Amino acid sequence: MTWSIRLVLWTLGFTRVVRTTIVNADVVPAKGAVLLAANHTSMIDVLFILAALRREAIAMAMAELWKSPLTRWLVEVLGQIPVVRRDSESGKQAMESATQALLDGALVGIFPEQKCMLPGEVVPYRPGVAVLSKRTGVPIIPVRLVNANRVLPVGKKLPDLGHSVYVIFGQPIDPDDFASVPELLDEVHLRITTLEPPPDGGR
Template structure:
């Protein structure tokens, strides 16, 4: 259902419906995301033993960016279900074709192209936040070790531009070391999803200069890595 590379730094989005300008934001619906959340809940309950910690830390209203580590194909749909609120994830454009693409659009997810700067995806993401919604991002940009070693700048840009708080999310049990990258986690295995405290990516000045962006990116990377370490200690993973 959801992409292996959900959380790219936003780039040129696809697909475009007839008559829509290349730069016109695709507007996913919260109703669709709510349906996606129910699907994610059913998937999690059927496939694994999922433990959610700190879900209460996600603000109950207003714009929020969920920033999660990413080690497996199932991370996206799993987090759609485990998030306390309907969430619109950034999903690589390659997934938006055929039946899978129709499902992704139907559940309010946002296509993003990875090869170039994507004004359309940025616009769509900002519209979600402007409307007080929840945006899901995998800031590492692709599946990997899931340790936040590489955090792309798109998350910091969206956070500074929208003023939305960032909630770090650590997922354990979907991409254990020693298992083939992308292999589905063992059925009925334990998966932990740990939400952290929301934080502001900026320094309070609301500046969006190159220097401010670089500082925000480093602040985000540090906070995400710190949350991951705390979550490991909490869960013993």
């Protein structure tokens, strides 16, 4: 399924319908546990991230995705972890599932903002990604998506094609370099927000 998603985006890029540029994806190890922490601007962010990877991944995704039959089928096939926002029991179960996945050597992706952000909107990062990293000792790779919100803006059902999307990976963050969860979370936020596309648009 993940290879099918990559093929679709590669085809869209080749035809210039949606051009996707992947930056520094080599920092993601081919195997072994790793956490990805990404900004969240569109409901299709996870598809761009999956297309940029060369291995299977599990994402902690909003349970709202399970409402549509198509998206429910897609996230279930991809083995994603549902999270009901503002539901402590759901959050606890999701954290337990993610912890077990990491202990099993999986790649787990999290959107610390926990919702799609409108342009200019700012919310505090939720600590889950830093808690998981500290709990398991697994490094965090920051990821920034640029222009995914132009392809499918928040609140829209149909995509706006013809844009160039960047998926930018940063260097891994070792949880042992930080004394506390808040300090680690601050570093994750800083790394994500300062990742920029290369001036030449290189891959």
